[in-house]
Amino acid sequence: MSEHPRWTLDPDRALPAEPTRRAIAREIHGRTADLPIVSMHGHVDAGTLARDEAFGDAAELFVIPDHYLLRMLVSQGVPHHELGIPPRDGGPVQHDRREIWRRFCEHWRAFRGTPTRYWLEHELVEVFGVSRAPSAATADLLYDELLETLARPEFRIRALFxxxxxxxxxxxxxxxxxxxxxxxxxxxxxxxxxxxxxxxxxxxxxxxxxxxxxxxxxxxxxxxxxxxxxxxxxxxxxxxxxxxxxxxxxxxxxxxxxxxxxxxxxxxxxxxxxxxxxxxxxxxxxxxxxxxxxxxxxxxxxxxxxxxxxxxxxxxxxxxxxxxxxxxxxxxxxxxxxxxxxxxxxxxxxxxxxxxxxxxxxxxxxxxxxxxxxxxxxxxxxxxxxxxxxxxxxxxxxxxxxxxxxxxxxxxxxxxxxxxxxxxxxxxxxxxxxxxxxxxxxxxxxxxxxxxxxxxxxxxxxxxxxxxxxxxxxxxxx
Amino acid sequence: MSEHPRWTLDPDRALPAEPTRRAIAREIHGRTADLPIVSMHGHVDAGTLARDEAFGDAAELFVIPDHYLLRMLVSQGVPHHELGIPPRDGGPVQHDRREIWRRFCEHWRAFRGTPTRYWLEHELVEVFGVSRAPSAATADLLYDELLETLARPEFRIRALFxxxxxxxxxxxxxxxxxxxxxxxxxxxxxxxxxxxxxxxxxxxxxxxxxxxxxxxxxxxxxxxxxxxxxxxxxxxxxxxxxxxxxxxxxxxxxxxxxxxxxxxxxxxxxxxxxxxxxxxxxxxxxxxxxxxxxxxxxxxxxxxxxxxxxxxxxxxxxxxxxxxxxxxxxxxxxxxxxxxxxxxxxxxxxxxxxxxxxxxxxxxxxxxxxxxxxxxxxxxxxxxxxxxxxxxxxxxxxxxxxxxxxxxxxxxxxxxxxxxxxxxxxxxxxxxxxxxxxxxxxxxxxxxxxxxxxxxxxxxxxxxxxxxxxxxxxxxxx
Amino acid sequence: MSEHPRWTLDPDRALPAEPTRRAIAREIHGRTADLPIVSMHGHVDAGTLARDEAFGDAAELFVIPDHYLLRMLVSQGVPHHELGIPPRDGGPVQHDRREIWRRFCEHWRAFRGTPTRYWLEHELVEVFGVSRAPSAATADLLYDELLETLARPEFRIRALFxxxxxxxxxxxxxxxxxxxxxxxxxxxxxxxxxxxxxxxxxxxxxxxxxxxxxxxxxxxxxxxxxxxxxxxxxxxxxxxxxxxxxxxxxxxxxxxxxxxxxxxxxxxxxxxxxxxxxxxxxxxxxxxxxxxxxxxxxxxxxxxxxxxxxxxxxxxxxxxxxxxxxxxxxxxxxxxxxxxxxxxxxxxxxxxxxxxxxxxxxxxxxxxxxxxxxxxxxxxxxxxxxxxxxxxxxxxxxxxxxxxxxxxxxxxxxxxxxxxxxxxxxxxxxxxxxxxxxxxxxxxxxxxxxxxxxxxxxxxxxxxxxxxxxxxxxxxxx
Structure with a gap:
């Protein structure tokens, strides 16, 4: 794999590969890409919006609350408590957010071909401007980048909204x-x-x-x-x-x-x-x-x-x-x-x-x-x-x-x-x-x-x- | 939408869009397009053929007897009796065929992507030579066109057969x-x-x-x-x-x-x-x-x-x-x-x-x-x-x-x-x-x-x- | 159909037809085509390998032991006993292997679009170097070609392995x-x-x-x-x-x-x-x-x-x-x-x-x-x-x-x-x-x-x- 390429999203991503269809699809998508979002069935906690919360770190933002990510990591042999989910019996749980994020980055390949991968790429690149794809090698770098980004006021939830x-x-x-x-x-x-x-x-x-x-x-x-x-x-x-x-x-x-x-x-x-x-x-x-x-x-x-x-x-x-x-x-x-x-x-x-x-x-x-x-x-x-x-x-x-x-x-x-x-x-x-x-x-x-x-x-x-x-x-x- | 374009069917319609496949498909279809029709499981009333009937008007031909069209219009909020289906209790029913046809034309967009749309285009253009696509604006024009066409002897059922x-x-x-x-x-x-x-x-x-x-x-x-x-x-x-x-x-x-x-x-x-x-x-x-x-x-x-x-x-x-x-x-x-x-x-x-x-x-x-x-x-x-x-x-x-x-x-x-x-x-x-x-x-x-x-x-x-x-x-x- | 063309397999077979995808697929397949085969769930009889058996003839190799082929030929009206499967009641069974192979070749068209057809083409051309596609006309020729080929030591089962x-x-x-x-x-x-x-x-x-x-x-x-x-x-x-x-x-x-x-x-x-x-x-x-x-x-x-x-x-x-x-x-x-x-x-x-x-x-x-x-x-x-x-x-x-x-x-x-x-x-x-x-x-x-x-x-x-x-x-x- 090439070494840490600057990460970008292709403007034609997820459009059909066949050129005839792609050209038409691009034209159609161009007419809807900037329309407002009507999001009538979500599970976002109204409290985060009421308090205009900031997201703390990469693990808290992406990993711990998302059952899509959790289950995939569990399927790859990482138990829930290593991902910050506390056992009810008081057993050990990983509290170090950076460690949780590393676990996720190490298993980035498990998400190939999944919508989680697609959404995360979009979020990391478009929303948070992260510079590299997750991997064991980039985990710490990304964690630090995101820590800094998430602390800025324009990344509080109402600003993002x-x-x-x-x-x-x-x-x-x-x-x-x-x-x-x-x-x-x-x-x-x-x-x-x-x-x-x-x-x-x-x-x-x-x-x-x-x-x-x-x-x-x-x-x-x-x-x-x-x-x-x-x-x-x-x-x-x-x-x-x-x-x-x-x-x-x-x-x-x-x-x-x-x-x-x-x-x-x-x-x-x-x-x-x-x-x-x-x-x-x-x-x-x-x-x-x-x-x-x-x-x-x-x-x-x-x-x-x-x-x-x-x-x-x-x-x-x-x-x-x-x-x-x-x-x-x-x-x-x-x-x-x-x-x-x-x-x-x-x-x-x-x-x-x-x-x-x-x-x-x-x-x-x-x-x-x-x-x-x-x-x-x-x-x-x-x-x-x-x-x-x-x-x-x-x-x-x-x-x-x-x-x-x-x-x-x-x-x-x-x-x-x-x-x-x-x-x-x-x-x-x-x-x-x-x-x-x-x-x-x-x-x-x-x-x-x-x-x-x-x-x-x-x-x-x-x-x-x-x-x-x-x-x-x-x-x-x- | 462009104003009343002359309506035609593309010769490559419903063939694959990808050029390699389309070229092959066109060649194959060319060898079957003119073969006779073997139609062994239909619900056409033999009486219409025995009597060599003429179809009366656009509503009678396309809307009233076709449960594909009826259900789609009903799903869009048009009740059956507005489409010429009489309630058994003797309640009101739309008798005006032109009005029924108008209802259908107004809801033409509901059929986008359906076979009904595909078949109707074929019928309207290839069989009946209609000049324009249905819409609220063209409903009356089409109704009149079809009335005239259907009265001609070459549009009686045996001739069409x-x-x-x-x-x-x-x-x-x-x-x-x-x-x-x-x-x-x-x-x-x-x-x-x-x-x-x-x-x-x-x-x-x-x-x-x-x-x-x-x-x-x-x-x-x-x-x-x-x-x-x-x-x-x-x-x-x-x-x-x-x-x-x-x-x-x-x-x-x-x-x-x-x-x-x-x-x-x-x-x-x-x-x-x-x-x-x-x-x-x-x-x-x-x-x-x-x-x-x-x-x-x-x-x-x-x-x-x-x-x-x-x-x-x-x-x-x-x-x-x-x-x-x-x-x-x-x-x-x-x-x-x-x-x-x-x-x-x-x-x-x-x-x-x-x-x-x-x-x-x-x-x-x-x-x-x-x-x-x-x-x-x-x-x-x-x-x-x-x-x-x-x-x-x-x-x-x-x-x-x-x-x-x-x-x-x-x-x-x-x-x-x-x-x-x-x-x-x-x-x-x-x-x-x-x-x-x-x-x-x-x-x-x-x-x-x-x-x-x-x-x-x-x-x-x-x-x-x-x-x-x-x-x-x-x-x-x- | 053209007469007995020399039979070859296209190197791009079963890759996507669309050129963009095909080019990428070809590159990917090029990296796996020569990797070893891990075959962990087969029904090959270990005895054939223990004895390093030779395959006898085309019917014994391809038709009689393969329930994929048998059922398709049965579906086309050829009963099992005409394909070498003996009835339990001692009724008549076809023993002539060449006749069984002819039956299969006559019904080659029934396999169009099936994986059996795809695999057989691969086997006949790549593994056994057969010169022509099966048909009523080529059945005997192929039978003789295969009889000769299968008798050679490099076609015993361990050599093929x-x-x-x-x-x-x-x-x-x-x-x-x-x-x-x-x-x-x-x-x-x-x-x-x-x-x-x-x-x-x-x-x-x-x-x-x-x-x-x-x-x-x-x-x-x-x-x-x-x-x-x-x-x-x-x-x-x-x-x-x-x-x-x-x-x-x-x-x-x-x-x-x-x-x-x-x-x-x-x-x-x-x-x-x-x-x-x-x-x-x-x-x-x-x-x-x-x-x-x-x-x-x-x-x-x-x-x-x-x-x-x-x-x-x-x-x-x-x-x-x-x-x-x-x-x-x-x-x-x-x-x-x-x-x-x-x-x-x-x-x-x-x-x-x-x-x-x-x-x-x-x-x-x-x-x-x-x-x-x-x-x-x-x-x-x-x-x-x-x-x-x-x-x-x-x-x-x-x-x-x-x-x-x-x-x-x-x-x-x-x-x-x-x-x-x-x-x-x-x-x-x-x-x-x-x-x-x-x-x-x-x-x-x-x-x-x-x-x-x-x-x-x-x-x-x-x-x-x-x-x-x-x-x-x-x-x-x-």
Whole structure:
């Protein structure tokens, strides 16, 4: 390998290699590259924005909070505690951030061909102006460079937010949150730029350890004494009103399956009462969760919150990792998902209602052409969200268009939605999606299946028009 | 967008963009472009041909009868009744054809990237010589142009049939049909050009509302009093003989699953008798349907009718749409299908019998490489049909070849089979399939995996040789 | 078709057609083309190497032993007995090898687009220097040419082994084998070049006809009287020690599903005892097989044998073929496989143990991006094996990289592993995999997602570094 070349990004990166398509894709991408970022489904902590935090060092910024990086390093034999994740039993943990960063740099080759590699290159070069690619040899140099850079005021989070051209950022918030950080942001004039999202998952799964405590939090937060299913629904409505008042546009639901079969009222009440006495079995809990998706859809008719559904992930697949270190550390593994029959009850009830909108995500690609595109290409309320999680990658984004467009077209999709935990990766992710969409549209143009003017209009719509409309509450006329 | 450009089709449309591949693909396509059309699995109403009908107007020709268009417009918020589909409750419906056409033209962008767009361009430009692309601005102009064109004698259906170069057209007919239109056609010398297909679905599903009435129709049509399972089988045999005499080549089966498990004779009789007393439950009805697929295969040994199977669609997914407007209006949604175990009983019984042929279709692409290609690449009786329904599209056609050829080759497929309701789209569909196959073959040639002479021979075989052979009744020596 | 052209292979075959990518791919492939072959999972009979056999004739070499060819010819209507497979009932069988070869040559077109065609071209031209492509017209000529060639000493199997540059070849051996051929090879100084693999499938499936006899063989081979589950485990350990002493690196497991749920010790013992009295039902047998996968993983912790798992095939799909001719004749058909939940018990127990390594194979591609890449991209013990069986083909290999790399990277895969029965196809298979990987890496380079130096390093790693490391027993420091 050549020695420490000055690091740059090629302007044609991630565009198709074939010259005819590349030339068209470049032209299309040129029309969307500088458009604002609409980022409606992220996991950035509103508190960092409320406090306008600085990022401390390279390990804290890139490695420790990013389960994409953690899992890859773990897969290469580096255990979590060597990456700064403390074992719950108080066992040893690496505190030296420089050492953590070295570990990452030594394993840079493991990321070849992954979106993590692509995003990190973008971040390191474009956002932080790092001079060399990570390696065992450059680790210390990069660590020092970044330490200096991150201390500068123009690298605090609000400055980056402006520099990135983010129009609006949706956070993900517990249904019982007081949204204090959002209040701070509103006071600072950032209320339209950072909006909360209502996520009630823990409340909908009465087999989880946290359910009982969450119900108590719900009582406290809503001012409704939650003692039965009716009280539960009332408290949820109250909390949704609170979120709407704070600017929320959407709810978000991470369920094991997309089942939406409603229960008779008495059965829902019976399960709720049983759960108050102790965790339900998996089967009963899933039936209850399905019922609550159905109830949530009904509430959306009233308050206009857009419903997002992300099913099909086995959380904490490794009980060993979960027990030793905790959750969200890279050991959530997808499983097959069935949408056609699962969504039928909900769509039959509200799928044609103009007050309702449902945005669907999957990590099971087999559903794209078989189930999701046919559903979105028929029901007026259904939109396909962007490729999620493992699929938010050059190939994953391309396959999404290839497998959905012929049935659903472009205009039954939400446009690009990122799912970021790492704030600094937001522009990299949006730019990549714009490049892949440009490449796909360029194929249609090069094969004479679409005019260039149509392709450019479509690219712009996918970038800003469609995501703005998808997350406009239907009651607001979106 | 430029103002009303004269509309033309590029001769290289849907061929690969990369110049090396395109040049080869162009040469291959040049050798198949003018070959006759073998269209053995359509849904064109034989009556329109018997009466040599004229198409009335643009809405009647393109929008109202085509569930591909309807569902896309519904997905964009235009309800069925605004598109000329009358609600069953007598509610308001748009009768003004021009208004319906306008609705469609306004939503032209929703079809970008879809096969509907591709086919319509072909039809509008090549078949009907329309001067401009649809848009809100051109809707009236196009409507008037088409009104005039459709009134001309060379645009009646028989004239188009000749112009399209259709060698033979298979219609889809109820198993109880008297085939009166086919008799008319035969009298007019069109008996070899339009042949019926035997479709007994309603008779095989004793949970459906129409089963009981269909059994009575079967008694009347066959002259066999159908009072038990033995009588039912006898009546079916009689009807199949009638269809064979009328030129039929094949049966067609649209089942929920491809299960072919036979029942003991007493159990089949028990279910039949129970069904006479009232609709069966879903589980019993599906067991009965599976049994009848097995029985149908046995009948094919006797009469040589080729068996087509199209499983895996949830019909009338939206009870709301079905209840309000009826069936076949764009709300049938695919689900996952398992073939390997489901087909085992049938294939074990007759899969090696030279008198039997089974053509398999799917809307679940995951079965292509995993199940369908291995089955077709082993059993002499099994052929893979062409990409069906949602998958009959540029990408869907390409993926079919990519995912089946390496295991099944080309010579265990049926060649192209369209599934058209819209008569005027037949040449567009066949031309598209020829282009995509040319592009796939060109890839093999460009990668030195196939000689150009072999590729051309294969393309011709896929276009005419294989479909002719696939639908020749084995008893006829095909 | 032109008449008998001199047959050659294009040096750019199976590289991408697009010139930019091809130039890069050619450069990458140039760096791996001459590297040694690491072939750790084949089905070559060690006896042929121990005896340094000569191949007799074209039918014996290419047709009769290769279930890929047999099934394709059967699918085209040539029954097994016409291809030299004797019916068990003593019915007629074709003994004339020349006639069998003619049958194959007449159906050469059926293999267009298949890997069989690609491999055979490579073998016929590169290995055996045949002058013309097979056809009805050339069959006799080729048969005679090959008869002469195969009689020459440089075409005996050990000479070919040297010429192919095989570094090490893993065979697949019954768990009860005395490994006599391997002992011969060791005495001849070939002990490091041909190593056995421990395959206990028949012992783990107590519903099969052969289980009881295999248990008796196990008692005899191990010197442990196997009368209960404890004795069974002890005998397996003994046999594994024997294989390790003979150079084995790995075990191999072909199960119906990848279920790894362990049973309570008493339940395992109860099932074993019941099996001694007669074959178990499918459900109990599968539960027992799952338990034995779990036990095998525990044994790997002790002896360091790498565990290979190949699930998801319905063996002997056609009872007619199995009953008439036997097994392994092309009628094994894949079915859908679920890995995420099935592997959880095993991975939870040993997935983070540095003494353990699990290499996963699939013929269900839907698991690549959804389940397999996420598992390999998280658990340190899990590696993805190469595309297996039907998927070991140009498109199958390309899709494997496309569907796994973005989540698992390259360095959680095993590098190329062939699954050969036909010894002479080994170099063709490895060369094809190197070409397809070069093409995939060239795409990353051409899209500026990877440096050329990184791509070359990765290609070399996939070819030799990774397979060597994957099959090094962890206890050996691999």
């Amino acid at each position: 402006e520099r990135f051209g983010i129009e609006v950022l949706g956070t993900t918030d517990s249904a019982t949150s007081a949204l204090a950080d959002h209040a701070t942001l509103r006071r600072d004039g950032w209320g339209d730029r950072v909006v909360p999202t209502f996520r009630p998952d823990v409340l909908f799964h009465p087999d989880g350890a946290g359910w009982r405590a969450a119900i108590d939090e719900l009582s406290a937060a809503s001012g409704v004494e939650v003692g039965d299913q009716a009280g539960f629904l009332e408290a949820l409505r109250e909390r949704r009103r609170y979120f709407v008042a704070a600017g929320a546009r959407a709810t978000d639901h991470g369920h094991r399956t997309p089942d939406t079969t409603p229960l008779p009222a008495e059965e829902a009440q019976r399960l709720f009462a049983a759960a108050l006495r102790g965790p339900l079995g998996v089967r009963e809990a899933e039936a209850y969760a399905a019922h609550m998706l159905f109830e949530s859809a009904r509430m959306s008719l009233e308050d206009g919150l857009v419903m997002q559904l992300h099913p099909g992930v086995v959380r904490d697949h490794s009980a060993q990792v979960a027990g030793r270190y905790g959750s969200d550390l890279g050991f959530d593994i997808p499983r097959g998902v069935e949408f056609t029959r699962a969504l039928r009850p909900l769509l039959d009830a509200v799928g044609h209602d103009p007050r309702f909108r449902l945005i669907l995500f999957t990590v099971d690609e087999t559903a794209y052409s078989r189930e999701l595109a046919p559903l979105a290409g028929a029901y007026p309320s259904v939109l396909l969200g962007a490729p999620w999680w493992f699929l938010d990658a050059p190939g994953g984004l391309a396959r999404f268009r290839e497998l959905t467009t012929e049935t659903a077209g472009f205009y039954n999709t939400s446009g690009f939605v990122d799912d970021t935990r790492a704030f600094a990766s937001i522009p990299a992710r949006h730019d990549l999606a714009r490049r892949i969409d440009a490449g796909y549209l360029a194929k249609l143009v090069a094969e004479h299946r679409l005019g260039l003017d149509e392709a450019i209009e479509t690219a712009i719509d996918l970038t800003v028009t469609l995501p703005r409309a998808a997350y406009a509450r239907p009651g607001d006329g979106g | 000749e112009r399209f170069g259709i060698e033979v057209l298979g219609t889809t007919d109820s198993a109880t049909s008297a085939l009166a239109d086919h008799a008319t056609l035969r009298r007019d010398g069109w008996g070899d050009r339009v042949v019926p297909t035997f479709r007994p679905d309603v008779l095989f599903h004793p949970d459906g509302a129409g089963w009981r009435a269909a059994i009575d129709e079967l008694s009347a049509a066959s002259g066999v009093e159908v009072g038990d399972q033995a009588g039912f089988l006898e009546a079916l045999r009689e009807r199949r003989r009638y269809f064979v005499a009328a030129g039929a080549r094949a049966t067609d089966h649209g089942h929920r699953t491809p299960d072919t498990t036979p029942l003991p004779a007493e159990e089949a009789q028990r279910l039949f008798a129970a069904a006479l007393r009232g609709p069966l439950g879903v589980r019993e009805a599906e067991a009965y349907a599976a049994h009848m697929l097995f029985e149908s295969a046995r009948m094919s040994l006797e009469d040589g009718l080729v068996m087509q199977l199209h499983p895996g669609v949830v019909r009338d997914h939206s009870a709301q749409v079905a209840g309000r407007y009826g069936s076949d209006l764009g709300f049938d949604i695919p689900r996952g299908v398992e073939f390997t175990r489901a087909l085992r009983p049938l294939l074990d019984a007759v899969g090696h019998d030279p008198r039997f042929r089974l053509i398999l279709f799917t809307v679940d692409e995951t079965a292509y490489s995993r199940e369908l290609a291995p089955l077709a690449g082993a059993y002499p009786s099994v052929l893979l049909g062409a990409p069906w329904w949602f998958l009959d599209a540029p990408g869907g056609l390409a993926r079919f070849r990519e995912l089946t050829t390496e295991t099944a080759g080309f010579y265990n497929t049926s060649g192209f089979v369209d599934d058209t309701r819209a008569f005027a789209s037949i040449p567009a569909r066949h031309d598209l399939a020829r282009r995509i196959d040319a592009g796939y073959l060109a890839k093999l040639v460009a990668e030195h995996r196939l000689g150009l002479d072999e590729a051309i021979e294969t393309a011709i075989d896929l276009t005419v040789t294989l479909p002719r052979a696939a639908y020749a009744r084995p008893g006829d020596g095909g | 040297e010429r192919f540059g095989i570094e090490v070849l893993g065979t697949t051996d019954s768990a009860t084998s005395a490994l006599a051929d391997h002992a011969t090879l060791r005495r001849d100084g070939w002990g490091d070049r041909v190593v056995p693999t421990f395959r206990p499938d028949v012992l783990f499936h107590p519903d099969g006809a052969g289980w009881r006899a295999a248990i008796d063989e196990l008692s005899a081979a191990s010197g442990v009287e196997v009368g209960d589950q404890a004795g069974f485990l002890e005998a397996l350990r003994e046999r594994r020690r024997y294989f390790v002493a003979a150079g084995a690196r790995a075990t191999d497991h072909g199960h119906r599903t990848p279920d790894t749920t362990p049973l309570p010790a008493e339940e395992a013992q109860r099932l074993f005892a019941a099996a001694l009295r007669g074959p178990l039902g499918v459900r109990e047998a599968e539960a027992y097989a799952a338990h034995m996968l779990f036990e095998s993983a525990r044994m790997s912790l002790e002896d360091g044998l790498v565990m290979q798992l190949h699930p998801g095939v319905v063996r002997d799909h056609s009872a007619q073929v199995a009953g008439r001719y036997g097994s392994d004749l092309g009628f094994d058909i894949p079915r859908g496989v679920e890995f995420t939940r099935a592997l959880r018990p095993l991975l939870d127990a040993v997935g983070h143990d540095p003494r353990f390594r699990l290499i996963l194979f699939t013929v269900d591609e839907t698991a690549y991006s959804r389940e397999l890449a996420p598992l390999a991209g998280a658990y340190p013990s899990v590696l993805l094996g190469a595309p297996w069986w039907f998927l070991d083909a140009p498109g199958g290999l390309a899709r494997f990289r496309e569907l796994t790399t973005e989540t698992a990277g390259f360095y959680n895969t095993s590098g190329f592993v062939d699954d050969t029965r036909a010894f002479a196809s080994i170099p063709a298979r490895h060369d094809l995999a190197r070409r397809i990987d070069a093409g995939y890496l060239a795409k990353l380079v051409a899209e500026h997602r990877l440096g050329l130096d990184e791509a070359i390093e990765t290609a070399i790693d996939l070819t030799v570094t990774l397979p060597r490391a994957a099959y090094a027993r962890p206890g050996d420091g691999g």
